[in-house]
Amino acid sequence: MSHASPKLHNAMWPGLVGKGTDEGQEPPISLEKMLDLTAAAEVDGQKFEGIDYFLFLPHTNPEASDDELKGIADLIASKGLKVGSLVAPIWPGTVGDSAMGDKAATDKFQSAVKMACRIAKIFNEHGVRDYGCIRIDSAEFGVEAWRADAKANTTKIANTFREAAKVAADAGERLAAEGEICWAGMHSWKDMLDLLEEVAMPEALGFQADLAHTYLYLMGYNAPExxxxxxxxxxxxxxxxxxxxxxxxxxxxxxxxxxxxxxQVHGAGSHDKTGKHCPADDPNGRLDIVKCSGYWLKDAAARGIQHICWDGCMFPNATLEEPKTWNTILNTMIQVRNAHGW
Structure with a gap:
């Protein structure tokens, strides 16, 4: 059965994450190139309807002027695409710093969330965006420092997230905490749940589930217990x-x-090892994508979900630049919507 919702989005950050100028790294793919690849995909008349967007260079300067940001919004809209969820630049080396760090670090974390909320407001007022969340994580790579005092460090992260959620709520936004095994305090399904419950602001901070990352939650990769x-x-x-x-x-x-x-796990550049994203038709894929999506999408509309997004983080550039990749992905997304949409 065909459905109109959820809207089908493609992520822009595969053109950035794990890319760079260090030896052995592939160069970033520009925002316009990623938009063009997304807009060109089509399956039986259906196209991608939007993008999810990482707010950092070289795609976007998070401190860009209002006019520069409106120009980016114009560019995205010119491709026939909307903007959904945004990724706040909360990591050390970007604008932010660790959510379990000292006050200077957590102040930087809050500044990054405020920047993301400002950009969201500009996109909303432009009209290119009218749904989606702002994604965060603990910005603490690896789990060893967290393990030194797990309970206290989880409380530190929860306190940082709670203040960030207040910032987002004041801006009319919601935060989504990314479940991924490389982020301290969020590296297992149980630790993620404990953190969400300690923040205790479900109206302002929820969970961002990814099929690839949560598969490794099952296997206890960074938390065998x-x-x-x-x-x-x-x-x-x-x-x-x-x-x-x-x-x-x-x-x-x-x-x-x-x-x-x-x-498998995979890492590139400064991005620590985490769940390895594979092409939708990878013969070694462990997941029945359509069936597994259904477990997460039960009652999705009641939780405010209006779109779903494909994540091909750290795909090789040759894979990203191949049109067949995106048609195969789009076809998979359509199957997910047909099975579980509304």
Whole structure:
């Protein structure tokens, strides 16, 4: 059955994350090139309807003037695309710093969230954006420092997130905390749930689920004590574990990434190892994308979800620049919407 919602988005950050000028890194792909690749995809008359957008250089200067940002909004709209969720530049080396750091660090974290809210307001007033969240994480790469005092460090992150959620709420925005195994305090399904419950602001801060990253939550890659599966699992064991995890995190889920994972971790540049995103038709993919998406999209509209986004983070440039990649992804997104949309 065909549906009009959720809207189908493509992420822009695969053109940036893991790319750069260091030896061995591939160069970034420009925003306009990523927009053109997205806009060109088409399956049986259906096209991508929007993008999710990383607010950092070289795509965007988070301190750009209002006029510069309006020009970017014009560019995106000229491709027939809307803007959905935004990624705040909360990491060390961008605008922000660790959410479990000292006051100077957490002040920088809040500044990054304020910048993202300012850009969201400009895009909203322009008309290119009228739904979506602002994505954050703990901006603390790896989990070793967190483990030194897990309870206290989770409280530090929760306090930072709570203040950031107040900033977002005052701006009419919601924050979505990304579940990914490389972010301290968010690196397992149980630690993520504990953090969300400690923040305790579901109207202002929820969870951003990604199929590739949450697969590794099941396997307990950075938290063996919270593993729900072990290699050699059966299909029945997989779906029992998947249901347990999604039942815990789905009520918090306000942003959703469609993706594939082959059971491996991958890292590039300064981005620590995390779930390896694979092409939608990767023969080594561990997930039935359409079926697994359904566990996260139950009652999605009631949680305010209006779009879903494909995430191909750290795909090689040759893969990203191949039109077939995007048609295959778009076809998968259409299947997800047909099965679970409204």
């Amino acid at each position: 919270h593993a729900l599966l072990h290699e050699g699992y059966s299909e029945a064991e997989f779906y029992a574990a998947y249901e347990k995890m999604t039942d815990k995190l789905r009520p918090w889920t306000i942003d959703f990434h469609v993706a594939q994972n082959d059971g």
